[in-house]
Amino acid sequence: MTTDCLSDTFSALADPTRRAILARLALGELSVGELARPFKISGPAITKHLKVLQRVGLITRSRHAQWRPCRLEAKPLQEVAAWVEEYRRYWDESFDRLDDYLAELQKKEKHEHNR
Amino acid sequence: MTTDCLSDTFSALADPTRRAILARLALGELSVGELARPFKISGPAITKHLKVLQRVGLITRSRHAQWRPCRLEAKPLQEVAAWVEEYRRYWDESFDRLDDYLAELQKKEKHEHNR
């Protein structure tokens, strides 16, 4: 854990088990047991992965009886998206045209609002 | 280095020095020495970072005399962007509306092409 938010988020995402956990949580809340079921690793290993995800804010936990269900919190992914978008021009040849389209989009959106 | 491309890319991006290197390369090719200048870490440390970036395809190297300049290759970032976009709906309330807009966009694009 650094003081660098984005590094921690990337680091949390650099593990396939953790990304699989996020993918499953995208379909709804799950308890640790439910979450662990498809993986062959031990419970404590799952707990550790959840700690990592929670520390960077990618999940939150609640309590119902002896279950502590996990919920996806995608805000940190927004920062990742923002970071990577800065580089879009370097892989997307039609970046400038897409840029034009987005500008167009905004104009249209304003138009909708004023209607 | 795993067999999992996306994990390796995220892992490469999880270091602030490496992201700073990419940011500088976004402005153009640079030699190792030029690249190293703003950082307080040793040359070999930079070389190691470059190896990591090269292994996941985020940079390529060429040779001119005793210099081995680095060049940004953003394709792996495209995969990151694609992965993270899947989660946009979980942070962006207006995702569905945006989705509509993108569909609209495609229609417009077709229209342009047929013009």
Added chain:
DNA sequence: TGCGAATGTAACCAAATGGTTATTTAATTA
């Protein structure tokens, strides 16, 4: 009250990571 199930903590381990200094390789130039 006390058992059982869900989860977390402790202690440990091997491998990977990010850094170092010292040495080597490769290319330019005097």
Added chain:
DNA sequence: TAATTAAATAACCATTTGGTTACATTCGCA
């Protein structure tokens, strides 16, 4: 050819990471 410069490699080190097993905690319920 010898000296200089750019970069890579080697060998090493401390820390972090992702896993394990054994034990502890917390809660619902018979």
